[in-house]
Amino acid sequence: MTAIAPGTLPKSSQRGSAARARLLRGLLPALSLALVLMAIAWLNPRAISYFGFNLMLNLAIPIALATIAQMFVIAGNELDLSIGTFVGFVGCVTATWLRDAPLLGIFVLLGSIGVYALLGALIHLRNLPSIVVTLGMSFVWQGLAILILPKPGGKAPDWLLSIMSFKPPYIPFPILAALLIAAVVHFGLMRTSYGVILRGSGGNAAALRRAGWSLLKTKIVLFALTGLFGVLSGMALIGITTSADANIGNGYTLLSIAGVILGGGEFVGGRVSPIGAVLGALTLALAASPLLTFMHIPPDWQVAANGAILIIVLAARVLISRRER
Amino acid sequence: MLKANTDIVRLNGAEKHFGAVRALNGVDFHVGAGECVGLVGHNGAGKSTLMHMVAGTLRPDGGQIAVRGSQEASYSVARALELGIRCVFQELSLCPNLSIAENTRINHPSLAGFGWRRRAADLIRAKLDEIFPDHGISADDIAGDLSIGRRQMVEVARAFTLTREPLHLVILDEPTSSLDAHTAGQLLSFVRRFVEQGGSCILISHVLGEVLQNADRIVVMRDGKVVAADAADAFDRDKLVAAMGGAEGHHKVATEARKTEPGALKVRARPARQQDGKELVARAGEIIGLAGLAGHGQTDLLLAIFSAAARARTGIEVTAPVALVAGDRQSDGIFSQWSIAQNIGIRSLAKLRNGLLISPQREAELAEFWKKKIGIRTPDMNNNIYSLSGGNQQKALFARALGSDAEIVLMDDPMRGVDIGTKLEVYDLVREEAAKGRTFLWYTTETEELDNCDHVYVFKNGRIVANLGRDELTEEKIIQSSFGDAA
Numbered sequence: 001m002t003a004i005a006p007g008t009l010p011k012s013s014q015r016g017s018a019a020r021a022r023l024l025r026g027l028l029p030a031l032s033l034a035l036v037l038m039a040i041a042w043l044n045p046r047a048i049s050y051f052g053f054n055l056m057l058n059l060a061i062p063i064a065l066a067t068i069a070q071m072f073v074i075a076g077n078e079l080d081l082s083i084g085t086f087v088g089f090v091g092c093v094t095a096t097w098l099r100d101a102p103l104l105g106i107f108v109l110l111g112s113i114g115v116y117a118l119l120g121a122l123i124h125l126r127n128l129p130s131i132v133v134t135l136g137m138s139f140v141w142q143g144l145a146i147l148i149l150p151k152p153g154g155k156a157p158d159w160l161l162s163i164m165s166f167k168p169p170y171i172p173f174p175i176l177a178a179l180l181i182a183a184v185v186h187f188g189l190m191r192t193s194y195g196v197i198l199r200g201s202g203g204n205a206a207a208l209r210r211a212g213w214s215l216l217k218t219k220i221v222l223f224a225l226t227g228l229f230g231v232l233s234g235m236a237l238i239g240i241t242t243s244a245d246a247n248i249g250n251g252y253t254l255l256s257i258a259g260v261i262l263g264g265g266e267f268v269g270g271r272v273s274p275i276g277a278v279l280g281a282l283t284l285a286l287a288a289s290p291l292l293t294f295m296h297i298p299p300d301w302q303v304a305a306n307g308a309i310l311i312i313v314l315a316a317r318v319l320i321s322r323r324e325r
Numbered sequence: 326m327l328k329a330n331t332d333i334v335r336l337n338g339a340e341k342h343f344g345a346v347r348a349l350n351g352v353d354f355h356v357g358a359g360e361c362v363g364l365v366g367h368n369g370a371g372k373s374t375l376m377h378m379v380a381g382t383l384r385p386d387g388g389q390i391a392v393r394g395s396q397e398a399s400y401s402v403a404r405a406l407e408l409g410i411r412c413v414f415q416e417l418s419l420c421p422n423l424s425i426a427e428n429t430r431i432n433h434p435s436l437a438g439f440g441w442r443r444r445a446a447d448l449i450r451a452k453l454d455e456i457f458p459d460h461g462i463s464a465d466d467i468a469g470d471l472s473i474g475r476r477q478m479v480e481v482a483r484a485f486t487l488t489r490e491p492l493h494l495v496i497l498d499e500p501t502s503s504l505d506a507h508t509a510g511q512l513l514s515f516v517r518r519f520v521e522q523g524g525s526c527i528l529i530s531h532v533l534g535e536v537l538q539n540a541d542r543i544v545v546m547r548d549g550k551v552v553a554a555d556a557a558d559a560f561d562r563d564k565l566v567a568a569m570g571g572a573e574g575h576h577k578v579a580t581e582a583r584k585t586e587p588g589a590l591k592v593r594a595r596p597a598r599q600q601d602g603k604e605l606v607a608r609a610g611e612i613i614g615l616a617g618l619a620g621h622g623q624t625d626l627l628l629a630i631f632s633a634a635a636r637a638r639t640g641i642e643v644t645a646p647v648a649l650v651a652g653d654r655q656s657d658g659i660f661s662q663w664s665i666a667q668n669i670g671i672r673s674l675a676k677l678r679n680g681l682l683i684s685p686q687r688e689a690e691l692a693e694f695w696k697k698k699i700g701i702r703t704p705d706m707n708n709n710i711y712s713l714s715g716g717n718q719q720k721a722l723f724a725r726a727l728g729s730d731a732e733i734v735l736m737d738d739p740m741r742g743v744d745i746g747t748k749l750e751v752y753d754l755v756r757e758e759a760a761k762g763r764t765f766l767w768y769t770t771e772t773e774e775l776d777n778c779d780h781v782y783v784f785k786n787g788r789i790v791a792n793l794g795r796d797e798l799t800e801e802k803i804i805q806s807s808f809g810d811a812a
Contacts, residue, residue: 018470193437196427203420210382210418211432212403270422 025320029263029279032313036286043294050172057174060285061164062087062237064178066252067259067281068185068274069229074260075189075272076222077202078123078130082138083230083256086112087249089141090234095154095244098235102157113227120223124216138253145246152245156238164239178278185274198222202270258310259284264317283309331358332394333494333525334379334410340387341374341549348374350549351388356494361516361526363540363557365533367569367618367804371549372529376496379527380412381405393493406432409491413484414498417476421469425449425479428468435489452482456515457508477503481512485519494525501535513539531618533565533808545569566808570772570800591733591764593642594633596626598787604640605782605789607733607764612755614778615768617807619738622787623768624652627735630766634733645764648672648731650722652738652768658722659710666692666706668721672729695724700750716747723751727758734758736767740774752777772800783807 040056041048047056066083073080090109098105119137123130166173189195200208201218209215233252238244261267262283263276287309288302297305335355341348349371356362366372377383378390381402390397392408405411411432419428426446430436436445446464453460457478468476477500484495497516501509516526516539530536536543536557543560545553545568553568560568588609595604605626607613615623627649629638634647651657660668670677670688677687692706699720703713710718719739726734740748755765756777767778775781781798783791783806791806 019466022467022470191442193430193441196423196430200420200423200427200431203422204418207418207420208431210380210402210412210414212401212406212434213431270420 021320025264025317026273026276028313028317028320029273029276029283032262032309033279033283033286036283036309040286040294047294050170053172053175054167056286057172057178057282058240059237060174060282061177061181062233062240063252063255063259063285064181064278064281065229065233065236066249066256067263067277068181069226069233070256071185071260071263071265071272071274071277072189072198072222072225072229073130074257074265074267075199075202075270076219077205077268077270078219078222079257079267080134080226081131081253082134082141083226083233084249084251084253085138085141085145086227086230087234087237087252088244088246089145089148089249090231091238091241091244091248092145092149092154092246094160094235094238095156096148098160099155099157109231113224113231116227116230117220117224120219120221121216123223124219142246142250149244149246152243154244156242156244160235160239161242164236178282182275182278185278189272189274199270199272202268202272255284256281262310262313332356333358333392335391336375336378336385336388337391338388339375339378339385339390341371341378341383342386347549349378349385352546352549352551354379354544354551356525356527358493358525359520359523360542361520361528361540363536363543364527364529364546365531365536365543365565365569366546370546370569372546373498374549375546376412376498376527376529379405379494380410380414380496382412406490409493410496411484411492411494412496412498413480413500417473417480419468419476419480421467423468424464425462425466425468426464428479429464429483429486432483433486433488433490448486448488449479449482452486453478456482456485457511473503474505474508478508478512485515492524494527495519496527496529498529499531500528501530501532509535531808533562537562537565566801566804570804588762589644591643591645592630592766594626594630595640596622596784596787596789597629597640598622599789603789603792605766607766609732609764610759610762611780612759612765612767612778614775614781615766615784616772616775616781616803617784617790619770621784621807623784624737625787626784627737627766627768630733631735643733645732646730647733647735648726648729649735649737650726650739652741654715654718654722654739659718661709661711663710664707665701665703665710665713665721668710669695669706669724669728672725672731676730691728692724695721695728699724699727699754716743719743720747720751723754727754727763732762733764733766736765736769738768738770740769740771748774772803775803 037048046052066087069083070080090112093105093108097108119133122128123133168176189198197208197213198218198221201215201222205215208218234249237248241248259281260272260277261280263273263278263280265272265277284306287306333356337353339349339352339354352371352375354375364372364375374383378385381400381404384400390400392410397404420431423431426442426449429445429449430441433445436448450464453462460475460478462471462475462479468479471479481497481500485492500512504512513535516528520526520541528536528540537560540557543555543557543565544551545565547569588611590606591609592607593604605613615626617623629641630643631647631649632638633641634643660671666688669692670683673691674683677683677691679687689706695701696703696706701713701717701720701724703717710721713721722739740751752774759765767774769775775798779795781793781803782789783793783803785807793802
């Protein structure tokens, strides 16, 4: 029983392989993005240009922001099924009140973040399944959006339009914005000391409670951050499309979940990656239309092709994880 | 220093109930400064409950708690940490998704602001180096990637790291359960150094030798009470075992010694981790007990036998149909949306079939038969299973197994939390069915239940360590074998 020495070597090399598999899995979102880019370059070399990226990644910023929003709830082992209609609601507020009555608009948007925080508190205190609560809320947001803007229309505030049409030299704006979002969220969630607590609440909530942390507070913070990034996503979307529609964000719910998972996140266990999530969102945004249009796939089949990409990447991840064991 | 202040923590008349169960029944307990207190007792003796109270994770239902001489009215985890009391819990409490440094940060609110990552890494690395030289753990390792032994090392080391909060008392609940002898020795000698420097420790362990050698004082608990407390040198192994098991006044249930001539072989099984030639053998009409401390491989063996009945497995021979009575009935036993009758019939669907469909009439007949036979107290067997009390739910699960064609019934500690009346009824039924030729494999954590068995196998670390016949069966003997230090 005193013989520990023989046991140490294989154990640490086993841990080394676990670390390698983790690295490989971490690189997977970047690899899949590179793969999609290569496919586009091969199908249409002219698309790989300043103008081409601006066009192809047109909607990448709101998708990336919605994905980040979803990532925060997933970090706490919850799911937000209302993020899509919430983005639509924010879009309607942005295209109407934020332009015509900025104070009211700002108040409503801040209030909606507050509603998200309250939802977090409710889910924690009453121990409710977040899927049910947010599914219910998705109808609430949708209804409010229709009340605000019964018919498609409205107009984005001018300052927002000018931000979203910003053309920096050399690097296309969507790529710059994606880098900025990824860097800021990565620092906030992965590097700060409170970010550790937020992720820990998804990893082992009981351990956190025993160390004296408030799980109510972590849940509120995570949901409020989801609300904040949902607001940013809705505003960015309207800055691009210039006018709103109550149904404009409906596809974002599943798109954002897919982006988080594509980016290496897992539904439970607090394992998320902001950089991965942004890469996942970019992959989805690229794969969604330009690639498939170049491949002459009719629009009816594009959603299915999108799903196929998702399945392939997830299958690769499962294979890597299996080798880890 | 004042006399009162040499106490780090003192509990007077601490009580705790979980429903009808009295986990703690008026316990007086204290730890002095510079003292290592060993806490021993059988499963469910109340050790963990008591420690949760000291650590502030459980609130006592009665009694007082005082820390360093002053009464604590609203004691909580945060307050305990503030006062320098920490606990290494038996269940691992690292976040598997975080690195070792990040896990250290969770226990130290002051590890924040610029450069916290480096400070946390330095802190845990230094402590690991101090307790477990050549540990081979990096502060950047993700906790989930480490082996269970290394995770336990990290957890212990983390409890001894020091930042802003003071550190007076560390509770170690089974700290060596996942460590090998070498690292366990490193940990225990560190504990001695810590105590000599004036710190205090509570050491809970099932390895009695560890407690005898390292504790200054030993407290023995049984049935939610402290039954013995004295200096460690006043105890030896046998005295501890006697105190834990209560050698006094435990009468055997006077069951007539059933004379069983060896029947046909039903089960022959060898645990996966068994290294010597011992194996479990069960014959027709026998009631076989599986004893030992909880979680030492008894359930694993039952499940292995269960799956061997469907598909051949090496090392296990099963010659007849098998049914399992689950221990955790809420998660493994009951179909919560179904009626009582449906819950009973599920194991016998082939028998209940009429053509392609289940015959409701036969299902009702089966249910009615067992309602009378086993005494399930309900006006209507078509009521939802949750309309029954816990004991009656368990009876329904027994009816499910006994009403089936199974000749071998596996019981995974099924009497947990069942009242004594129901228990006695079920014991009679089991003996009756065994007399008819059925074979029972009965894992139980309650020693009295073993009196119903013809044979008892004692488990330790996933292996069979003893095979006790009916006449050599005493509680002392079981405890003696399950605490055997021979690894």
